[in-house]
Amino acid sequence: MAELTPMMQQYMRTKEEYKDCILMYRLGDFYEMFFDDALVASKELEITLTGRDCGLEERAPMCGVPFHAVDGYVNRLIEKGYKVAICEQMTDPAESKGLVEREVLRVITPGTVIETAMLDEKKNNYLAFLHSDRDVAAMAWSDLSTGEFSVRTFAIADGWENLFVNELFCLQPAEIQASPYMAERLKNIEWPRQIPALHIAPEEDFTDPEARKALEKQFGRQPLEELNLSDAAIQCCWAMLHYLYQTQKRSLKHFGRISVQGDQSYMVLDMATRRNLELTETMRSQNRRGSLLWLLDKTQTAMGARCLRGWIEHPLIQQKPILERLDAVEWFTENLMLQDELSAYLKKIYDIERLAARIAYGSVNARDCLALSQSLAVLPEIISLLQEAPVTLIQTLCGRIDPFTEVTDLLNSAIAPEPPISVREGKMIAPGYNEELDELRAASAHGKEWIAALEASEREETGIKNLKIGFNKVFGYYIEVTKSNLAQVPYRYVRKQTLANAERYITQELKEMEETILGAEEKSVRLEYVLFTGVRDYLNEQVPRFQQTAKALAAIDALCSLAQVARENGYVKPDIDESGVLDIKRGRHPVVEKTLSRQQFVPNDAYLDQDEGRLAIITGPNMAGKSTFMRQVALIVLMAHIGSFVPAKQAHICLVDRIFTRVGASDDLAAGQSTFMVEMHEMAEILAQATSRSLLILDEIGRGTSTFDGLSIAWAVVEHICDDQILGAKTLFATHYHELTELEGRLPGVKNYCVTVREHGEDIIFLRRIKRGGADRSFGIQVARLAGLPEDVLKRARQILKRLEEADINNGSIGANILAAPGASSAQIDLFVPVQAAPESNPVVEQLRDMDIGNMTPVEAIGVLYDLQQQVLEKE
Known part of the structure; x- marks a missing residue:
């Protein structure tokens, strides 16, 4: 019976240990994949599928990628959700007497990528783990590329699943692993499409009695x-x-601390709010451009970009840290020249945070060290600029920046100005750093000079003018003579290789010098690697210092970015307190005004409090700006909570614990939910989680069902929110149910506002101005005309509207009826009015229409009138 060859047996043993991975198996200059892995990889990577004799009757399916280009292929597999095991040759094939030893050195998964080319420099790459017991659910996440390691717990109570999923949605992890028990708990959860599927990890990984000791050893x-x-x-x-x-x-030294997160440290934003406010990407196209992050990100470093993203996703809810950030932003806005100089220095800084991770990981190369050296060189200048700043937060951050003078000196003396990427090729250690290395390099250089002199000497002695001395890795140094000059070759030349047009020779003298030169070069390369690992080990000891400095620089960069945006766009510093009053003067939508111009955008005031003005009912036609106005209020509040200046003439912002939004219409057909179901589900979550300190942005509640059902729901929601014994949250409530405007004066805290428009014939002009009072109609037909509905449809719509208005569908006042009889049903308040079909054409009417009265004589007019009368009488 046929059996596998020894090499394929070695492959199968390795594959057995990594069944869930695509195994990239190093064979010479290629990483090869076999059997099912080859079938998958050839399809996903679009590479040729071949075969290899493996000892069986049939050839094994095989495909491969070059070792020097493997990162690109691995990245494509990782993006598709696969795990990749990298199996390397551990012994030199040329020196191995038997089978080359191989070992898997690393498994790359979507959540454990560290290669720069495979990462988004402005976004963290998280791995998340989920676990729970009977009382507590836990979520831990880490970024291998930065050293971030965090955990958060959730009490198992009503609604904990939504908080859990919201946190995952915010993190956007690249990979999720869950314990079997947690996976069972979450099996009925509807996962957002942006979150990867759960992978179930072994139960024993979550029941280790030595877990605490192991963590204490790491941290x-x-x-x-x-x-x-x-x-x-x-x-x-x-x-x-x-x-x-x-x-x-390998060691994970750069994971030096666990950060414990919780509700008390930042504002929790649910998925709908993040999506509706377009914090990091747009709703329609999921692009960064057009989002709040796109507007605010003027950072100079990748670290600063990630920091700012974190601030936007996790607004602060404590007054003191918010005011500290605002004071820092204010100082930068007032010191333009200093900030410009600081930005120029920040621009020279590479991603120290991820460089530190690669140092700890052991994958840093000489070019990384050069980038680190260039980054550290500007730190003393940054410290000098900031150390006198009279602002608490800037002083604190400046104090955390280490000048790294000794590290910079070491790197400048050790690393060559233009090192190669590989650490095994030499030429990465600077001259003068090591005496022995300099001597070996001198020996190699002198040997090459001797080779050049020998070539000139041999040409003169033999008379062969085109004689040359060359080198390759297979044969070493050789003397090459074209075949037309072979008669002049001396007897002391020993033939080494025959080519089509030339012969290659070796001499004893050349062989001895080859040993001297190559021996020096080989020793030089080995010594350089030893010296470089010494530098790398020293840098590894400084990793905590690098991480602390990187965090401080990232925060400074983010603050400078906010200051630059504030200065360029005319933002103001908001007042932050716990008064419960939200008062915005001439507020603007930060992103919309950027896409227009500040002259085109119409600013508006907004006022909400905890007493007489806690809920604003906003009416007006579609496209008039209600949604933009409400979103801009929410964004101004959120920007203030991250420590940013805001787009307004003046802003007094009270602290809020949550921002909720229910905006727009969408369905989720994959989950079997209609538009109305999605709307009601989101509304239920808001009413369950909001408090009196929350800000609610609600648009068109109840519009996805019948008129009376929708109006009833909207009415009840308003009553529920207004009741300070139940909720009492500050709310902007946009609606086309004009009946709700009757609630002002009937329910405490309700105020009416509307968007102004100007009528011009059958057209309307949107003025985009919010004013007190309610709108009496929605101008739906005019908006439909602007949208391009056919004229016959519009004409018929006007006829139906007129008949409905003439029928007085409100029966005086729907609002009065509901308030007078809270139990009234839709049957008791009959809104249905049958509409008759348009009358057929009448010949009398047609004749009248076609008559040219201006050109008739009196006698002719009397005659025509008589004929028309007779036609009418005949029909009767």
Whole structure:
């Protein structure tokens, strides 16, 4: 019976350990894939599928990629959700007597990517782990490329699943692993399409009795007792760390601390709010351009961009840190020349945070060290600029920036100005750094000079003018003579190789010099690698310092970005307090005004409080600006909570604990939910989670169902929100149910506002101005005309509208009826009025229409009138 060859047996043993991965198996200059892996990879990577004799009757399917270009192929597989195991040759094939030893050095998964080319520099790449016991759900997440390691717990109570999924949606992890118990708990959750599917990790990874000790060993500088972590959180953190150990197979020193997150530290924003306010991407196209992040991001470093993104996704809810950020932004806006100089220095700084991760990871190369050296060189200048700033936050951040003078000196003396990418090729250590290395380089250089002199000497002695001395890795140094000059070759030349047009020779003298030169070069390359690893080990000891400095620089960069945006767009510093009053003068939508111009955008005031003006009912036609106005209020409030200046003439912003939005119409057919169902589901979540300190943005509640059902729901929602014994939240409520305007004066805290328009014949002009009072109609037919509906449809719509208005469908006042008889049903308030079909054409009418009265004589007119009368009488 046929059996596999020894090499394929080795492959199969390795594959057995990594069944869930595509195994890239190093064979010479290629990474090869076999059997099912080859079938998958050839399809996904669009590469040729071949075969290889493996000892069986049939050839094994095989495909491969060049080792020097493997990152691009791995990236494509990772983007499609696959795991890739990299199996390297551990012994030199030329020196191996038997089978070349091979070992998997790393497993690359979507959540464990560290290569720069495979990462978005302005976004974190998170791996998330989920676990729970009976009382607590835990979520741990990490970014291998930056060293971030965080955990958050959720009490198992009503609504915890929504908070859990919202946090995942915010993180946008590249990979999610869950314990079997947690996966079972979440099996009925409707996952957003942007979140990857759950992978179930082994149960034993979440039940390790030594988990606490293992974490203490990793995070030794941070006592776990101070974090007060639950057992579920401990097991979740350990499972994630264990997974990283298993896949990366090396020390993870850059994970130096656990950050514990919670509701008390930042504002929780649900998925609908993030989507509707377009915080990091637009709703329609999921593009960064057009989002709030796109507007605010003027950062100079990748670290600063990631920091600013984190601030937008996690607004602060405590007054003191918000005011500290605002003071820092204000100082930068007032010191334009200093900020410009600071930005110029920041522009020279590479991604220190991810460089530190690669140092700890052991994958840093000489070019990375050169980038680090150039980055550290400007830090003393940044410290000098900021150390006298009279602002608490800037002083704190400046104090966390290490000048790294000794590290810069080391890198400048050790790393060559233009090093290669590979650390195995030499030429990466600067001259003068090591005496022995300089001597070896001198020997190699002198040997090459001797080779050049020998070539000139041999030409003169033999008389062969085109004789040359060359080198290749297979034969070493050789003397090459064209065949037309072979008669002049001396007897001391020993033939080495025959070519089509030339012969290659070697001499004893050349062979001895080859050994001297190549020996020096080989020793030089080996010594350079030893010296470089010494530099890398020294840098590895500085990783915590690098990380602290990187965090401080990122925050400074983010603050400068906010200051630049504020200065360029005329933003103002908001007042922040706990008064419960929201008062915005001439507020503007930050993104919309950027796409227009400040002269075109119409600013508006907004006022909400906890008493007489807690709920604003906003009426007016579609496209008039209601939604833009409400979104701009929400964005101004959110911007103030991240410490940003805001687009307004003046802004007094009270602290809010949550911002909720229910805006727009959309369905979720994949989940079997209609537009109205989605609307009601989102509304239910808002009413369940909002508090009196929340800000609610509600648009067209109840429009997805019949008129009376929708009006009833909208009416009840308003009553529920206005009742300060139940909710009492500050709310902007846009609606086309004009009957709701009757609630002002009937319910406490309700005020009416409308968007002004100007009528011009059958057209309307949107003035985009919000004023007190309610609109009496929605101008729907005029808006439909602007949208391009056919004229016959518009004409018929006007006829129907006129008949409905003549029938007095409101029966005096729907609002009065509801208030007078709260139990009245739709049957008791009959809105249905049958509409008759348009009359057929009448010949009398047609004749009248066609008559030219101006050219008739009196006698002719009397005659025509008589004929018309007779026609009418005959029909009767």
